[in-house]
Amino acid sequence: MSSRAAADLPSVWHREAAVPATRWGDGARPSRCDLAIVGGGLMAAWLAYHASARADGRWTITVLSDRPLAHGASGRNAGFVLGGTSELYATLVGQLGRPVARELLALSQSNRQHVRTVLGPDGERAEYRETGSLYLGAPDEGETLANTVRWLVEDGVAAESWMPGRVPSSLRSLGLPHAAFFPEDGAVQPVHLVAKLVRQAGRAGVQWYTGARVTAWTVQDGAGIRLTVGGDHVWAERVVLCTNAWLGQLVPALAPVVRPTRGQVLATGPVALDYPYPVYADHGYLYWRPRPDGSLVLGGRRQLDPETEATDALALNPRIQDALTALATRLAGGTVAVTDRWAGIMGFTPDHLPLVGPVAPGLWVAGGFSGHGVAMTGAVGDLLAQHLLSAAPLPQSLNPARFYAPA
Numbered sequence: 001m002s003s004r005a006a007a008d009l010p011s012v013w014h015r016e017a018a019v020p021a022t023r024w025g026d027g028a029r030p031s032r033c034d035l036a037i038v039g040g041g042l043m044a045a046w047l048a049y050h051a052s053a054r055a056d057g058r059w060t061i062t063v064l065s066d067r068p069l070a071h072g073a074s075g076r077n078a079g080f081v082l083g084g085t086s087e088l089y090a091t092l093v094g095q096l097g098r099p100v101a102r103e104l105l106a107l108s109q110s111n112r113q114h115v116r117t118v119l120g121p122d123g124e125r126a127e128y129r130e131t132g133s134l135y136l137g138a139p140d141e142g143e144t145l146a147n148t149v150r151w152l153v154e155d156g157v158a159a160e161s162w163m164p165g166r167v168p169s170s171l172r173s174l175g176l177p178h179a180a181f182f183p184e185d186g187a188v189q190p191v192h193l194v195a196k197l198v199r200q201a202g203r204a205g206v207q208w209y210t211g212a213r214v215t216a217w218t219v220q221d222g223a224g225i226r227l228t229v230g231g232d233h234v235w236a237e238r239v240v241l242c243t244n245a246w247l248g249q250l251v252p253a254l255a256p257v258v259r260p261t262r263g264q265v266l267a268t269g270p271v272a273l274d275y276p277y278p279v280y281a282d283h284g285y286l287y288w289r290p291r292p293d294g295s296l297v298l299g300g301r302r303q304l305d306p307e308t309e310a311t312d313a314l315a316l317n318p319r320i321q322d323a324l325t326a327l328a329t330r331l332a333g334g335t336v337a338v339t340d341r342w343a344g345i346m347g348f349t350p351d352h353l354p355l356v357g358p359v360a361p362g363l364w365v366a367g368g369f370s371g372h373g374v375a376m377t378g379a380v381g382d383l384l385a386q387h388l389l390s391a392a393p394l395p396q397s398l399n400p401a402r403f404y405a406p407a
């Protein structure tokens, strides 16, 4: 397999769903708004959705995205809607203490509620299913996984340690001896989710633009923020940068904090798997999910080539793709047809938690979701909307100031 370059790497989700928007320059361009959101993924979409609902017509909201909507990580992920953060709960507790870990856990619980609410009767079309998820731990993850289950249950979240006999037989020989099941988890078709949010927010008056690359921002004393979009300017009372892996391009002080990291994924034709739920495994380096049509989406293994994958260049990594193909074959118990291969760019922070908060007067960031944004952006969008509209506090644990002192 040879590596292919950028533009021709749509995901299976892109092939099956599209998100319409107006191209910057087609028709009138707004020069002023109450809220400008920069980005075109789940974070931008959730913030636009929540802010437009809460502002109830009082604010003009403009979303500016350089690429088509959902063409960043949000249209290239595996669509797992998990609980907590990208760390197992016991790791998070060790990192931040139980009260803060609980606060972040509650965020992901409310995220799931938001997904349910916004999809409503479209849930089936968007493949949203709360099947639970299985975690298969490496030999050194036994204690962390056991503590994760114990502490989640103590904190009111369903979680089960599974003895090997309970694990589907096809998964018992993978060298991943520890298993835990999280019954509240699920998965979604992520481009459908973005499309639904864009439609809903569009009905509430949000204007969406693609081909609108923001190259600079300037704080204008008493007049908000001036954004440069091509040869144009947009003045906004307040701006939220939802550019995830690319935050460092617009806030250079964040470039060493949010590291672009590439992930490889493939999709197969129908295979007969004897379980309906997504599986996450091996320190989070491996994940796959059976889809309702019997096909499989599988990704990860970036630890095979971490230097090459530390990039924001959208390309296939043949070595990792070959390893994923081999695993798909093993999971399927025979040859599989690979229908789609793609890559996506995540934004990783040093503590694997996103940055959500102010970085300059009138300018906020919400990004660096460290491979877990499907599970958090719905709740973060709601918190941010409440913060912008009524000064509600944001979680201190996510404040960008933990890595960077705002000017």
Ligand SMILES: Cc1cc2nc3c(=O)[nH]c(=O)nc-3n(C[C@H](O)[C@H](O)[C@H](O)COP(=O)(O)OP(=O)(O)OC[C@H]3O[C@@H](n4cnc5c(N)ncnc54)[C@H](O)[C@@H]3O)c2cc1C
Pocket: 038, 039, 040, 041, 042, 043, 044, 064, 065, 066, 067, 068, 069, 070, 071, 072, 073, 074, 075, 076, 077, 078, 079, 080, 081, 082, 212, 213, 214, 215, 242, 243, 244, 245, 246, 249, 250, 262, 263, 264, 265, 299, 343, 344, 345, 346, 366, 367, 368, 369, 370, 371, 372, 373, 374, 375, 376, 377
């Ligand atoms: C392979 C892979 C698998 C994943 N699997 C999962 C999973 O199963 N579950 C989970 O919870 N998370 C998963 N994630 C992570 C999840 O996809 C992200 O955390 C989430 O999509 C982040 O959303 P976002 O809107 O912040 O970022 P993105 O979707 O990356 O959006 C950022 C947007 O900013 C735009 N942009 C950048 N710079 C500019 C600029 N200067 N001007 C205008 N626009 C700009 C980009 O075009 C892009 O649209 C995965 C990610 C990848 C790559």
